[in-house]
Amino acid sequence: MGQSLIWYLKEFARIEWIKKFLFAKTAPLVTPSYFRGFPEPTGKICQNALFCMMVCPAPGAIEVVHDEDGWIPRIHKGHCIRCGFCVEACPNGILKSGRILETKEREGTSLLFSFRIAIDLELCTGCGNCCTACPVNKVIDAQMGAGGHSSNDEVIMRVQEGDIVVIHEDKCTGCKTCEVSCPTGAIRIARILEGYQQPVQEESQ
Amino acid sequence: MILNDVVCPFCGCLCDDLELEVEGDRVVRVQNGCSLAEATFMNDTRLPAPIRRTTTGWEKISYDEAIKETADILKDADRPLLYGWSSTHGEAQSVGVHIAERIGAVIDNTSTVCHGPSILAIQEVGHPGCTLGQVKNRADVIIYWGCNPIEAHPRHMSRYTTFATGFFVPDAQRERTVIVVDTRRNDTANIADEFLQMEPGGDYAVLSALRAIVRGKESIIPKKVAGISKEQLIRVANICKNAKFGAIFFGLGLTMSRGKYKNVRNAIELTDELSRHTKFVISPMRGHGNVYGSNEVFTWMTGYPFAVDFARGIAFYNPGETTAVDILRRGECDAALIVASDPGANFPRVAAAHLAKIPTVLIDPHVNATTALSRIHIPCTAAGIDAAGTAYRMDGVPIRMKKVIERGYPDDAEILKKIYDRLNGEMGS
Numbered sequence: 001m002g003q004s005l006i007w008y009l010k011e012f013a014r015i016e017w018i019k020k021f022l023f024a025k026t027a028p029l030v031t032p033s034y035f036r037g038f039p040e041p042t043g044k045i046c047q048n049a050l051f052c053m054m055v056c057p058a059p060g061a062i063e064v065v066h067d068e069d070g071w072i073p074r075i076h077k078g079h080c081i082r083c084g085f086c087v088e089a090c091p092n093g094i095l096k097s098g099r100i101l102e103t104k105e106r107e108g109t110s111l112l113f114s115f116r117i118a119i120d121l122e123l124c125t126g127c128g129n130c131c132t133a134c135p136v137n138k139v140i141d142a143q144m145g146a147g148g149h150s151s152n153d154e155v156i157m158r159v160q161e162g163d164i165v166v167i168h169e170d171k172c173t174g175c176k177t178c179e180v181s182c183p184t185g186a187i188r189i190a191r192i193l194e195g196y197q198q199p200v201q202e203e204s205q
Numbered sequence: 206m207i208l209n210d211v212v213c214p215f216c217g218c219l220c221d222d223l224e225l226e227v228e229g230d231r232v233v234r235v236q237n238g239c240s241l242a243e244a245t246f247m248n249d250t251r252l253p254a255p256i257r258r259t260t261t262g263w264e265k266i267s268y269d270e271a272i273k274e275t276a277d278i279l280k281d282a283d284r285p286l287l288y289g290w291s292s293t294h295g296e297a298q299s300v301g302v303h304i305a306e307r308i309g310a311v312i313d314n315t316s317t318v319c320h321g322p323s324i325l326a327i328q329e330v331g332h333p334g335c336t337l338g339q340v341k342n343r344a345d346v347i348i349y350w351g352c353n354p355i356e357a358h359p360r361h362m363s364r365y366t367t368f369a370t371g372f373f374v375p376d377a378q379r380e381r382t383v384i385v386v387d388t389r390r391n392d393t394a395n396i397a398d399e400f401l402q403m404e405p406g407g408d409y410a411v412l413s414a415l416r417a418i419v420r421g422k423e424s425i426i427p428k429k430v431a432g433i434s435k436e437q438l439i440r441v442a443n444i445c446k447n448a449k450f451g452a453i454f455f456g457l458g459l460t461m462s463r464g465k466y467k468n469v470r471n472a473i474e475l476t477d478e479l480s481r482h483t484k485f486v487i488s489p490m491r492g493h494g495n496v497y498g499s500n501e502v503f504t505w506m507t508g509y510p511f512a513v514d515f516a517r518g519i520a521f522y523n524p525g526e527t528t529a530v531d532i533l534r535r536g537e538c539d540a541a542l543i544v545a546s547d548p549g550a551n552f553p554r555v556a557a558a559h560l561a562k563i564p565t566v567l568i569d570p571h572v573n574a575t576t577a578l579s580r581i582h583i584p585c586t587a588a589g590i591d592a593a594g595t596a597y598r599m600d601g602v603p604i605r606m607k608k609v610i611e612r613g614y615p616d617d618a619e620i621l622k623k624i625y626d627r628l629n630g631e632m633g634s
Contacts, residue, residue: 126239127359129396132368133378145370145377147341148363149222149237151209160236162243181368181378183355183392 036098039075039087046071046094051113052086054174054191062086085111089193108198115172116190117157119164123186126162130178130187131155136171212606213242214292214589217491217599218358218365219606230612232590239359245590251614252572252584271583272620275542275566276627278580279308282540282564284516288529289546289569290502291315291493292587294594294606297618298495298502301544302513304625307632311514311538312507313529314499315492315546319457321524322466323489324500324510329466330473335452335486336600337365342372343484346448348384350472351408351458352490355392358599361490362393366452373449382444386411387458399441406463407431411438412471418442419478446482453487460489491599493546494589498597533559541565544617545588549575568617585617592616 031037039062048064048071056062061079064071073086073094087100089111095101104110128148131137134156138145141152150158157166157178164187178187211223223242226234232246255271256263266274279285287310290298298314305312316324340347347366354361362368367383374380385397388407394400403411407430414430417423419442426435445451453476459468472487479485491497500510507513509522512529525531529548532538533556540563549557550573561578569575570587586592589606591614597603 124240125355125359126241126243127355128237128239128363129368132363138370142370147222147365147369148360149220149224151224151236158236159238161234161247162238162240181396183395185395 036082036084036100038077038080038082039073039084039095039097041072042093042096042101044092044094046073047092049091050173051089051091051111052095054113055085055089055111055193057081057083057085089113110196110198112194112196113174114192114194115169115174116192117166117169117172117178118188118190119166120186120188121163123184124163125184125186126159126164127183128159128164129181129183130164131157131159133177133181135175135177136173140171208607208609211609212589212596212604213238213245214494214587214596214606215241215245216358216494217497218361219494219596219598219604220360220364221604222364225609227610230610232610241359246609249570249587249590250572251570251587251612252576252582255581255583258580266581268583268615268620271566271581272623272627274581275583276624276631278540278564278566279304279310279542279624280628280631282308282310284532284537285310285540285542286529286532286538287312287542287544288548289315289544290499291496291546292569293545293617294495294588294592294596295498295502295603296594297544297588297616297621298499299506300618300621300625302503302506304542304621304628305513305515306507306520307625307628309515309518311512311516311527311529311532312503313512313527314496314503315551316496316500316511317524317528318461318530318551319492319496320460320489321511321528322460323455323469325466325524326469326473330470330477333473333476333480333486334488334600336602337488337598339450340452340486340488341365341369343374343450344371344448344452345374345380346382346384346445346451348386348445348451348453349393349397349490350386350453350455351388351460351462352454352456353387353391353393354454354490357456357492358490361454362396366454367396382448384441384444399437399444401433401437401441403430404432407433408459408462408468409464409471412468412475414438415442415445416471416475416478419446419475419482445479445485448483448485451479451483451485453485454490455487456490457492488600495596497599497601498595498603501597501601501603530556533557539563542568543575543579544568544621547573547575549573549578568620570614583620584614585620586612586614588617592618594618 058081084097084100087095087097132148137155141150144150156171206227208225211225212221223238224236235243254265257266370377383397384399385394386401388405410431476485476487504510507520512524512527514521514527565579567579567582576582588594591612593608
């Protein structure tokens with residue numbers, strides 16, 4: 001019995017094993033050279049276009065907040081997947097990440113948003129909630145914001161013949177206030193993202 | 206021709222900002238109005254001439270003949286009923302009251318089957334109300350109880366409450382909290398901040414529970430009240446107590462469910478309770494364009510808002526006895542004049558069946574379910590479309606409705622005046 005215990009300790013309580021067990025270290029996390037980093041601010045002033053938030057595929061990864069210095073995009077690293085879409089979408093070059101911004105500027109590429117307002121006339125009751133709530137409409141015609149009536153042709157949409165009629169789709173900023181104000185789900189905003197390339201003019205010889 | 210600031214006569218909102226395009230005797234375009242307003246002006250199909258029932262069908266008769274026969278029916282009746290009035294203007298309503306007084310009739314309006322209980326409650330405990338303009342400019346908490354404005358009063362939220370920019374609530378819907386209480390998830394609930402879904406018939410209990418919480422007696426509330434959790438009730442009570450200005454709007458879900466006028470009384474008392482903490486108001490969501498007006502006109506002429514019985518020669522009011530449905534249900538009534546409403550579609554079957562048995566005359570611009578029960582149907586102008594007149598909005602504000610087209614029909618006030626004159630002539634003035 002005694003002999004077998006000594007044999008056991010000899011066999012298994014090896015110094016190097018104990019050292020390894022007590023002082024084991026995981027290799028430090030190294031970001032591979034081919035990974036891009038998290039988006040970082042370039043120092044330009046944010047214009048609150050919110051394209052970054054609209055394009056971001058990771059829920060909760062970016063939000064544009066207002067602090068003392070104005071609007072800034074805030075990145076939540078736990079959510080961010082470092083896809084770099086926000087850098088590509090930002091029309092004002094507020095963010096950079098790896099070489100995305102340089103490539104974008106060199107090649108003249110951009111991601112552009114446009115918005116389509118779809119109205120289901122079967123569901124629309126003409127209540128006017130959407131055109132009264134619309135923040136763009138409120139600015140264009142105060143009367144619209146004050147009670148849902150307008151004779152102004154400059155507004156995005158207004159009630160005509162008992163239904164909502166879209167007059168200026170181009171002025172839509174895609175905020176979807178109308179969508180959440182509609183009790184019957186009759187209005188839907190589609191955000192359309194298109195990739196553009198504007199060839200950079202080569203310097204004349 | 207384009208007409209501005211036209212009043213839509215359809216519902217109690219009486220929106221007075223419509224823009225109409227008119228060609229001759231037709232409205233061709235309605236701007237700013239909801240789909241109900243559009244249908245009111247555009248799908249205005251009228252009965253072309255007075256008709257009288259024959260044994261096999263209907264025959265056309267002249268207005269004079271129709272008026273004479275109506276006057277004869279009313280003159281010969283022992284207990285005539287004059288019912289309706291809510292879709293016409295105050296001028297016609299007042300002639301109606303004169304006729305009722307002249308022949309000793311019972312005169313009742315449509316609030317008997319909608320907000321009658323609200324009136325009974327108001328007679329008991331008063332009406333802490335205000336105009337919709339106050340709500341629009343001040344309210345930051347809006348409660349819709351037992352009503353669905355999106356379907357019944359589509360522009361209520363965009364014009365007067367939730368979405369309209371107010372003087373003291375410039376950020377409209379972001380500053381306002383909308384609470385919907387109903388037995389089912391209706392369209393309005395889809396855009397509410399809080400939706401209290403209660404079991405049918407639970408209004409009284411829920412109102413009492415809210416009153417108790419506002420009073421600081423939340424410990425006596427059980428875990429659930431009519432299907433609503435105690436936590437939600439406490440949350441809603443706190444929202445109300447912390448409001449700057451709150452407005453409760455209630456519909457037939459409150460007035461016509463179990464408890465009836467006691468529900469409304471409880472709701473008014475909740476308003477009173479909340480007003481000890483902040484400012485709260487309560488208002489009924491009146492249905493017909495001028496149903497409030499019929500209450501007003503009846504009240505200033507007879508002293509009572511609906512169900513007025515002139516059989517004794519003086520005005521007598523006893524809802525439950527002198528209300529139209531009860532008179533018909535008991536089979537008391539032996540002739541009926543229906544003006545600007547459709548009891549055939551809305552009354553209980555037994556009451557409608559009695560209307561079909563007795564000589565019933567309908568004065569209404571459109572063919573409706575009551576035509577099928579009538580002996581004579583006299584078409585007339587529609588108030589707010591081809592007749593001008595006064596109507597009262599749901600908050601009691603009188604609004605002058607415009608005449609926008611001429612379609613060649615006589616005004617219902619004029620028809621009623623001729624009936625009245627004939628009755629006066631034959632019965633001796």
